[in-house]
Amino acid sequence: DVVMTQSPDSLAVSLGERATINCKSSQSLLSSSNNKNYLAWYQQKSGQPLKLLIYWASTRESGVPDRFSGSGSGTDFTLTISSLQAEDVALYYCQQYYSTPPTFGQGTTVEVK
């Protein structure tokens, strides 16, 4: 199975500041057939379903604010919140869908400093 490792496990950021979450996979998620990275990011707020934020490593899901962006390729990926808002306090997960079984990172908690 592909192992997904996120860093840090938690971070505290001041409102309006940038938050950066890293995700590393144990093997490349870049497909040579379509040049796409099979990596998604999700947000989980307390008591709510997980919400898809980003897929194909950098494509924002419809309705997701543009302060959320994804980048990276191969084995190293980043989720950036450009200007943290109070409603962004949540747990964030990365997930690979390059191979079965799909696997997830351990999650990163984002809090307000």
Add this chain to the structure above:
Amino acid sequence: QVQLQESGPGLVEPSQTLSLTCTVSGDSIGSGNYFWNWIRQPAGKKLEWLGRMNSWGRTYYNPSLRSRVTISVDTSKNQFSLSLSSVTATDTAVYYCAREKMGPLGFFDYWGQGTLVTVSS
């Protein structure tokens, strides 16, 4: 708006079979456009994918659980179900259902809220 809702017993005895149902609203499972998945998360551990099925009966299971997991779809009720046999305490987890877009090997665009299942006598 697509919504998924898990339902089923919150307590299962060891060695018994865990059975959960996911009811889908806002979309038709029978449309065949998606795969329907079960994922779980034990307390303090990573999310673990259990398996997927489409409306035509094509299934994929996690090899680590393949012999114990069965996923089925009831298009008439717009539901899909999970059956996990011979459970032990290690199967205690929050269980989620999710819709998979562009599957197999797709991403999960809608999730249920999750339901806690405890395995205990």
